[in-house]
Structure formats: C-alpha cells, structure tokens
Amino acid sequence: MNTATLTFDRTSRAELQARHAELVAAEPRLRIRDRAQRLGVSEAELVAAECGPTAIELIATGERPMQTLFNELGTLGRVMALSRNDWCVHERHGAYEDIKAEGPVGLVLGPDIDLRLFFTCWQHCYAVTENDRRSIQFFDREGVAVHKVFLTEHSDAAAYDALVAKYAARGKRQPTPETIPASNELPDVADAAALRDAWLAMTDTHQFFPLLRKFNVSRLGALRAAGSDLAQPVAIDAVETMLQSAVASGLSIMCFVGNRGIVQIHSGAVHKLLRTGPWFNILDPDFNLHLNTEAIAECWVVNKPTSDGWVTSLEVYAANGELIVQWFGERKPGKPELAGWRELMVSLCATPLAE
Template sequence: MNTATPTLDRHDRAELQARNAELATAEPRLRIRDRAQRLGVSEAELVAAECGLSAVELVANSERPMQTLFNELGTLGRVMALSRNDWCVHERHGSYEDIKAEGPVGLVLGPDIDLRLFFTCWQHCYAVTDNGRRSIQFFDREGVAVHKVFLTEHSDEAAYDALVARYAARGKRQPVIEAIAAGNELPDVADAAALREAWLAMTDTHQFFPLLRKFNVARLGALRAAGRDLAQPVASDAVETMLHSAAASGLSIMCFVGNRGIVQIHSGPVSKLLRTGPWFNVLDPDFNLHLNTEAIAECWVVNKPTSDGWVTSLEVYAADGELIVQWFGERKPGKPELSGWRDLMVSLCATPLAGERLP
C-alpha cells in the first residue's frame, strides 16, 4: 500500500535548506539527485523547498494534469531534453514535435526529440531556475526526476514565461511523496522452452514486453532462458568497443535510456567520445550521453525476429537487474537492420546469433 509523507512546515523547509547548503558547501560537485539521496529526501522535495534554487510548482486543472502540461512543451522552441536513471544520463537538443500525450501512454516523434512516455507514475512538475538556468522538471510519485526540459539560447523565453504564468500554483507547498510498489516479476522463467517458442514467434520488437508479462519474468531472466543464439552475454566493455567502432565508421545508431516514466531515444551517428573517471561520455553538439561504466554488471547482445528480419540490440544492466541503456542500429519500421550494425554485434559474440543462419 502506498503511504504518503506529511508536508513540511516552514521550520522543516528552513531546516532542509540549511542541511542542503551545508552538504553543497562540503561537496560542491554533488548533483541535486545525489544530494537528495545523501539527505534522505527526494529530489522533488529539494526542488519544492527551493534548496539552492528557485522553483514554482506547475499545476493543471484537468483529469490528466501531467499530459496537459506536457502538451505545451512544443511552444518552447529548441530546448535540451534530459532523461536519466541512476547510472546513465541522456541529453538531446531539439524541439518537441508531433506530441501525442492524451492518455496513460504518450509519444513524441520529432526528428530530434524522440520519447516514449508512461504517465501513470508522473505526479509533480516545477519551473526551476538554478544559477540562471531555466527548466521545466517532471517528477514521479516518489519524487524521482522523470524528465527535464532546459531552455537554451535558441528557446522561446516568452513562451516559457507564459506557460509558467498559466500553470503556476498559488503559494508554496512540499510534495506529497508516495512509495511506488515494485514489480513482482520472477527472476527466472518456469518454462524456458515455451518462452523460446514465443520469442521465435515475434514479428515486432514491441512484442517483447507482452512476452515478459505473459511469462511473468524479469528481462534478464528471459535473456538467460532464451538460448545463446537469441541472447548471449558479452564483455562488460562492449559499449565502449561499439561506440568507438561506430564513431570511426560513421555508423548511425540508436540509444535508448529510460526510467519507469520515460524512454528517451537518440538516432544518428556519434563522434566525440571522452572518458572522465568512471563516466564514459558522448559529447556531440546535439546529443550528450553520460554512462557510469562502474555500474555495469552485465552486457548482452539480444536477437529478435521481426517482419523486417532479425533485429539486434546491445543491452546493459546494473547489478539489481535494471536496464541501464539499450542500443540498436538506426532503423525505421519496414526497413531491415543495418548490415554494419549486425556485423558489429556479431563481432562481440562468442557464438553465432540466430540471425546469422539466415541469408
């Protein structure tokens, strides 16, 4: 059962601001997500309490307030969209185009910003100004950041001001934080042969999620049961190997990073790669990625049949079994997988993939 925390009064708010300031002074390089964890609160609570920043809560008087707010993002012009999980940050410059955000599942299908949205867990939204940088930030019911939209020099600041004025809440309040129940998927599949049969019957990669639900199994459990020709573990540095090869050849790739409320996608080549401590980075003009390679517990090359031929992904997992980042060769429905991507994935594998047996 979800439990709600009481809202903070003024004394609690001032105390949180003081604790945050002390931590920020002692460790100025800590990001707000990390400060929240160290202080034992959610990031949304730090934002709402205006800990080192200014914030205005945004609310919409509708049955779907998060969708209503999200549908306004196209007015902002060119921005930077940021989605992340604990181990990987995905930043993409562009405009919000072709927004489809009415029900519990939404899409953004622009040429630059490409998103899959799962609004069931979205709960809080703030307009934030941090050291002069302005953004719209969305959080889930636990106060964890789902998605952030940062203004750039190319953004429409008047549209931003109008959006904030239209949806600004009256007064200051702390968010009610609710626990989100964890899934009950099993770590291992009961009938590996039946799962493999269902896997081989797929005609679209999007059928993989219903397959997991059908067998009530976690992603890694399904990969381990499918057979090495469909899913096989590869070296933990496979992402770096892949990215260096793709950058050298100009291969166009797709990078998927998500959390429980969103998946953000980059499609295109990568160029500038840089390691900074544990973080391996892509630092291109319109696409930045920051991957904590120390968090990588397992890497897998995964092979799925579709009506367009076999589609292959490189998937990276944390120690708790959560998906950190997923990679494909760039493709559109109706188009076969890029041969350069397939060859690159094959080069990572110790045993043949199922797709290699086909002409």
C-alpha cells in the same frame, strides 16, 4: 496564474534548507540527485524547498494534469531534453514535435526529440531556475526526476514565461513522496521452452514487453532462458568497443535510456567520445550521453525476429538487474537492420546468433 492555493510547512522547509546548506558547504560539487540521496529526501522535495534553485510548482486541472502540462512543451521551441536513471544520462537538443500525450501512454515523434512516455507514475512539475538556467522538471510519485526540459539560447523565452504564468500555483507546498510498488516479475522463467517458442514467433520488437508480462519474468530472466542464439552475454566493455567502431565507420545508431516514466531515444551517427573517470561520454553538439561504466554488471547481445528480418541490440544492465541503456542500429519499421550493425553485434559474440 493558476488559482490553486497551496500550503507549505515552513519549519520543514527551513530545516531542510539548513541541512542542505551544510552538505553543500562540505561537498560543493555534488549534484542535486546525489544531495537528495545524502539527505534522505527526494529530489522533488529539495526542488520544492528551493534548496539551491528557485522553483514554482506548476499545476493543471482536469483528469490528466501531467499530460496537460507536457503538451505545452511544444511552444518552447528548441530546448535540451534530459532523461536519466541512476547510471546513465541522455541529453538531446531539439523541439517537441508530433506530441501525442493524452492518455496514460504517450509519444513524441519529432526528428530530434523522440520519447516514449508512461504517465501513470508522474506526479509533480516545477519551473526551476538555477544559476540563471531555466527549466521545466517533472517528477514521479516518489519524487524522483522523470524528465527535465532546459531552455537554451535558441528557446522561446516568452513562451516559457507564458507557460509558467498560466500554471503557476499560488503559494508553496512540500511534496509527500509515495512509495511506488516494485514489480512482481520473477527472476527466472517457469517454462523456458515455451518462452523460446514465443520469442521465435515475434514479428516486431515491440512484442517483447508483452512477452515478459505473459511469462511474468524479468528482462534478464528472459535473456538467460532464451538460448545463446537469441541472447548471450558479452564483454563488460562492449559499449565502448561498439561506440569506437561506430565512430570510426560513421555507423548510424539508436540509443535508448529510460526510467519508469520515460524512454528517451537518440538516432544518428555519433562523433566525439571522451572518458572522464568512471563516466564514458558522447559529446556531440545535439546529443550528449554520460554512462557510468563502473555500474555495468552485465552486457548482452539480444537477437529478435521481426517481419523485416532479425534485429539485434546491445543491452547494458546494473547489478540490481535494471536496464541501464540499450543500443540498436538505426532503423525504421519496414526496413531491415543495417548490415554494418549486424556485423558489429556478431563480432562481439562468442557463439553464432540465429539467422
């Protein structure tokens, strides 16, 4: 048991529980993220107040407590990892292997669970039980869910119990959300020609984010300035077209979904597609994706030079300019892009891409 002793405002907890109960009675099908928004609180506050689930806060000591807790996930065996943003949910089954989570940026490079971690905003962690389903849930400083890890029938339940016993806080407390400052990047680039030159000089797709920082421009601002041979808008339903083609051909793809604290990646073929209202879904045994297509404002095919040849992606954006989901053909460094993926991306475009 962790020795940290916490305090909890029981009046606030009782009031929040009462308001939550009224909302659930009126709209029982709302998910917790939506319930938090309706109540004007963060999801972490609902979890901490045990509005629905039971929750135990997990606290580690040291300079990087979130990394300490995250590094324990490898003990749980095969689980379901979930990362999401407001418009897309990415669920992947597997084990946390090859974890590198010591500093502000981390990686998980297992064959099934593949993550990029940005710990600067991570703040809270809870062991959560709801309807007999147990999970470890991480939240950022604003109380927004960053990453959730759910036990399955294949998980090591004893290891989960040991993790909770090791880090469980004594007592309860209500988290106080902190505002995370918005990015100060600009919607338009000051020197489009210079950005294009820098784009053409790239030798690796990972150089794109430093390029955005150098020019202090948003992703969409860069795409709009680069020229249609490097980035061009395509049809709003391009994701569905791409996925249907990938399923039909057996094409192996990569799917990236993230928020400010994490990017979660799936690599491999996909098989079962299903639309449910506004949600377009991938429903495979080890990979599920849920994409709200009503939230799609723009889709772009993006073309980047690398030392392995040109690499193309399909990028999907919300109305506020945030990236919802990003797709590539499956590839590894040192390997050229899959010809089938390149042909598919070219087929979506109205004008030729640079070659």
